[in-house]
Amino acid sequence: MYSRERVNAALRHQRCDRVPFDFALGFSPYQLDQFRIRTGQDDPDAYFGADVRGTGISPTRKLNQYTAYLDPSTLPEHAYVDEWGQGHIPTVSHDQYHSHLEGYVYPMLALHTREEALGYPLPDIEAEYRYESARRAIARYHDQGLAVMAGMACTIFEQAWYLRSMELLLMDFVDNPEFATALLDRITQKRVIQAERFAELKPDVIMFGDDVATQRGMLMSVPMWRRWLKPRLARILAAARHVNQDVLIFYHTDGNATAIVPDLIEIGVQILNPIQPECMDPFALKRMYGKQLSFWGTLGTQSTLPFGTPDDVRRDIQLRCQIVGKDGGLLIAPTHMVEPEVPWENLVAFVEAVKQYGQYK
């Protein structure tokens, strides 16, 4: 069975040959270097036979000017400003282990009024030319029998706080609703068009997401999430669905977001990711929502993957396949990036175990 059929069947709770898998956010730079040294190859997905490939929009050709919001002279030399105007300061001082981390600099810290939120320049993420490379990538991967996920993570909340800072945006929700409304609405409008454009390209899955939970529960109360984020997310998901009845709707949030799972299902989410087993019980979720929802992830990157033995990894995978993967509804993946300390033996055990225990009879 081709990966594409497998992924589409499994995530629709239909019969297929085995549980599909992928590497979610991929390998950290150090881990990728180690992979290259060990295998002489460049692409872990191809090497291990992952079932899904990702795609997204191409870089902008119309970069906005953000110097009025973020004075470049206040940034260190190796920093860069992205197309949204957010500053990034990569770590340089330490070993290569930590080279994938960045400090953030927020360009909207000093703003206060609705007008200022309306006046801030946003990038042309919805422009048609930025979807051409995704169109080609989807065709290429489909020719190879692979499933494709088009990514638009950090859909609303995260993109907004990348500009405003998380602290200020969360406080705006309470005491500066005009500002927060203007900012979130503008991002949402662009995301609606982005969702439509991705849906037109017919990938197998569109990835949406905002981290709205910590490991002990929601970052904000459920009523606050329902007021600020749910209706906007619903609009974006509906836009994708309106254009394409078949594309699978994937939603990512780190942490324990159990409290909003019924709401997510209600607005059209079909796949929940990453189900961190350290704080969210994949078995309980399967029991409660397994008929309406599929699960993507579940292999703990804070526990088993870095610190377990290969046998621990195999045992986790076996249980996940048997229970969470029963009658489909599971794509196994690490719950986050494969960090530098993950032993190679555990990665091999992960892939071998999925292929062994994930078989459907």
Add this chain to the structure above:
Amino acid sequence: MFEPMEDLKQLYDAIVDGNAGRAKTLTTGAVAEGMNPQEILNKYMIPAMDEVGRRFEINEYFVPELLIAARAMKGALEILKPLLTATGAKPVGKVAIGTVKGDLHDIGKNLVSAMLEGGGFEIIDLGVDVTPDKFVAAVKDRGADVVALSALLTTTMPSMKTTIEGLKEAGVRDRVKVIIGGAPVTQKYADEIGADGYADNASAAVALTRGLVSK
């Protein structure tokens, strides 16, 4: 006429509700009336932040409510600080807090820092990517009683261990209590590396720190 008890109950409420403007006005008023700043702090402001922490622990408050309450507390505290210093009042304890070497995540660290400050502690915020020697210096030169370490990643957790080793090598480990926290961190890990305590949220960190400094 100024009614100290009545108005200060309102100060308590203003902090619990996260109303920074009102908290500052009421504090200024109380000071102008000659209220003892230490008493305003201990009897009204710190209990208000304790109530905020309690609500956070029972999931009645979430991060936004905690942030606005901490901002109100900070605003009121700014007014009292010079007066407290002038009277020679001592904080409950001095906490040097930072995200450990290699790690840049600071949202959790900032929340813990705000709640500790609201709990009456003096905070030495060392920022992110903090090397062990900076924690050592905070103990040696600035008299920190507690060192609070934060990490978000499994990759950077080992820096907590090296920080504790750094404190030992510098001969100051016995002078301080070390507390740790962050998404991948557990009580088990705290025990393994010889930390004095672990908390899984900002409010619990205040209770933990109070317990440790009173020993």
